Amino acid sequence: MAALEDPRPAVNGAAPHVSKKPKLSFITESELRDEFAHHQPGIARLNNGSFGSCPASIIAAQRRWQFRFLRQPDDFFFNQLQPQIIQSRTVIKDLINADHVDEVAIVDNATTAAAIVLQHVGWAFAEGRFQKGDAVVMLHCAFQAVKKSIEAYVTRAGGSVIVVHLPFPVSSNEEIIAEFRKGLARGKANGKKVRLAIIDHITSMPCVVIPACELVRICREEGVERVFVDAAHAIGNIHVDVKDIGADFYVSNLHKWFFCPPSVAFLYCRKSPVSPDLHHPVVSHEYGNGLAIESAWIGTRDYSSQLVIPEVLEFTRRFEGGLEGIRNRNHDKVVEMAQMLAKAWGTNLGSPPEMCPSMAMIGLPSKLGVLSDDDALKLRSHLRDHFLVEVPIHCEVPRDGETGAMDADGCMTGYVRISHQVYNILDEYIRLRDAIIQLAQNGVTWKTLQS
C-alpha cells in the first residue's frame, strides 16, 4: 500500500497541517487508484452506500491524529482535542449552511443521533410533557435501527407510532408527497398529537431521494411539533442545506459518502428552547454544557475519525468541481449504469433518475424469484461468494390490491441497489450484469441453484 506513509511525526512537536500549496492539477487516474488500493482487488464493490469508503491519504491523516494522542495523551486532551473538534464542526457548519456552530454536534453515526433525539422524546413522555398516546411518525422503510430506537424510547414510554407507507417503485416526487399527506392525515385521525416526525432524506432500502423540504413543510402545516430528518446517506451524495430543509434535527454520516474513516456523523439541531435539553446518552463531566460539548467528550475514546474532516475537505478539492463535482459525476454514472443493467435484464429502475442520488435501484429479473427478505440476503451472499460481486438486494412484495411492477416474465420483487463512488469502474457493473444474467438463464431461479 504505497500510499500509506509512516504516520509518526518526524520532528518532535511537528503539527500535521492541511497543505496550503496551490493546486496545480486535479487528482489523476493512477493517484485515484492508489488512494483506494487497500480495497480488496477482484471484488465488484458496488455497495458504497452501506459502509462508505476512505481514501488512503485520509487513513494516513487519521493515523497521524491517533499517534498525536498516543504520544502524549494528557497534552492532547487538555490542549488539542477540543479546538480540533471545533474546527471539524465549523467545516460541517459551512458545508450544510447552518447558522451557528453550536447547532452542529459530532457523534459516532446516525444510529447514535437517533438515540439522542429519541431519548429526548422518551424523557418527555416520562416527565409528562407528552401524554400517553401522543404520536411519532416514521416511514415504513425507515432504517431498522431507527425503528428499534422508536420501540425502545417511544413505544416503551407509552407513545404511539404512525407509519407512513411510501410507494415503491415510484415515478415522481408528487406520488411521495401525496402518499405522505394521506398517511399523516390518517394517522392523526383520532386527534392524536404528533410530537415528532422522522423523515429520511434518502431512504436506505429501497433507495430513493425523498422531497424532504416539501415533507417538512407538510409536517409543519399539519401541526407536527418537531421534525427529525434522517439523512444518513446525504452528505457527499446530494446537496444539503439545513436551513432550506427547515427541520429541527438533521443527521448525516460522514463515513458513507464524505470519505471519512469509520465512523463519524454530524447531528444538526436548530437552536430552540429545547436545545439545552438534548443530551448525549453517555454522560461525562461535560453534562449540561450543550449537546455539541457533551458529544465532544464521552469518556476516553479514539476521536481521530472526527478530526480529519478538514483534510477530507481538501481531498474533495482535488477533484474537478470539488464535492459537488464528485456528486454530479457519481449520479450521472450510476444512472448510466442503472439504465445499462435495466436494459440488459429487461427490467426497470425503481425510481426515475432525478430521484436517484449516487445510488440506484434496478429491478432484478422476476424469474430469479426473490420473494422475501431472506431470499434477498441469500442471493446477496451468493453473489458475494460465487461471483465476487458486493451489492445489497431489496425485496418489495406488492401490497394487497396492487399488482406491482412487471417485466416480461412476471412481477419484479427483487431490486439491487447499486452505488457509484469515485473508485468505481465500468467493469464492476458489467460483472454484476453478467452474474445476474447467468443466474436467470434457462428459467432457473437462484433457489434451485442453492439446493
Next chain:
Amino acid sequence: MACPITATANSNSKSKQTLISPSEIQSEFSHHDPTVARVNNGSFGCCPASIIAAQHRHQLLFLRQPDHFYYNTLKPSILQTRLLIQNLINADHVDEVSIVDNATTAAAIVLQHAARAFTSSAFQPGDAVILLHYAYGAVKKSVHAYISRTGGHVIEVHLPFPVKSSSEIVSEFEKALRLGKANGRKIRLAIIDHITSMPCVIIPIIELVKMCRDEGVDRIFVDGAHAIGNVEIDVKSIGADFYTSNMHKWLFCPPSAAFLYCKMSDELSDLHHPVVSHEYGNGLAMESSWTGTRDNSAQLVLPEVMEFLNRFEGGLQGIMTRNHENVVEMAQMLVEAWGTELGAPPELCSSMAMVGMPACLGIKSGSDGLRLRKHLRECFKVEVPIYYREPLEGEVDPITGYARISHQVYNVAGDYCRLRDAVNTLVKEGLTCALLLK
C-alpha cells in the same frame, strides 16, 4: 530501581528465550514523546506499537471489504474478545460479558436501567443510590442525569484521605450505609469503585459488596475502570451484579475498549445499550457489539494483547506485581526527597500511588492542582495529575496536594527522578500556586 526482568524460573515452558528485553520494551513505546517523564498511565493508559499495528490490520480488514467483514468476521472476533475477558475475570458465562467503549458508557447503561425503574415506578421516589464521594466525575454526572432526574435520592459516602488501612474505609462505608437506610429508605443501587481515581486507593471491594448484600442493597455496580491489568479481578469472589473495567488503561488495548460484566439474572434481559440498533432485544452483549457503523478494531486486539503479555516474565501477574513494587519504591523515594508522606499505605496502592507534595507549594484548590500540573508539563515536561485535598480544621502545615504517580512497563527510574527534581526546583525557587496565577 531493579531491572524489570529478573531471571527466575517461570511456569511458562516455552517462553524463556522469548522474554521481552528492556530495549524491546522501549521500542514498543518509542511513539511516546521521549522528552516527557510520563508518570500518568492511569489517566489514558498506553498501547504498545505491536498492538497498534494489530489494530491497524483489523481496521484495514474492514476497509478492504466491509460487507464481508460485517457479515462474517466481526461477530466471531468480538466473541473471541469476550471469551478472553470471561476467562480473565472468572465469569461463569460469556453471555455475562459485553464489550463497550469505556467505563463511562458502562455507567450510562447501568444508570439508564435504574432510571427506567424509577420512571416505571418499580422504584419509588426517594429510593436511594449510594456512591463514593470520590466517585469519578462522569459517574457522578451520570447519577445526576439518570437518578436525581427520576426522583432517586443520592447518598455520597465520604472516605478518609489520607487513609491508613482498609478498615477505615470499611467502617466509614458501614456508617454511611446505616445512615442511608434510616427511616426505612430502600437502597436500590450501590456504585463502588474498585480503585478510586482521585485520590487513588484500592477499595476493599469484597467486604463492601458483602456489606451491601447484608444490608439489603438491591444491586451493586463496581466501577473497576482502573482495575484490569492493575489488580486481580475475580467477579465471582467480588460478587457484584455489574462490574466494568477499561482495557485501554492497564491492559495495553488501544483507545478505546472496556468490558461490562453483568451477573446472570432475570433482569439481565432488560439491560440495554442506549444506542439502539437492529440488535435491540438480543441481549446487552449483542446490542453492544453493533451500535451502528463503527471502527471496532480496538475491541478486537485482545488475542494479540495476550501474546504481548506472555512476553513478560510471569505474564500479566508478573507485570502487575512489578508495577506495584516499582511504584511503591518510587513513591517512597519521593516522600523522602520531599519530606512528605504517602496518601495510603503500600497495600492500598495498585500500580499507582498518591505522594504528598511539599506544603510550601501552597496548593489551595483543585484549580491550583491543575495549574501546577500544567506548569510541570510545560516547564519541566513532567506529566503527573495532582489531587487537592481540603485540609481539616486545625491542621498545621497540611499536605493538601498529592501527585498520583503511575508505573507501567515503559517507565524508568529517571522519570520519577525528573519529577522529584522538578518539585525540588519549584520549592527552592519559592514557587507557590498563587504565584502561578500571575
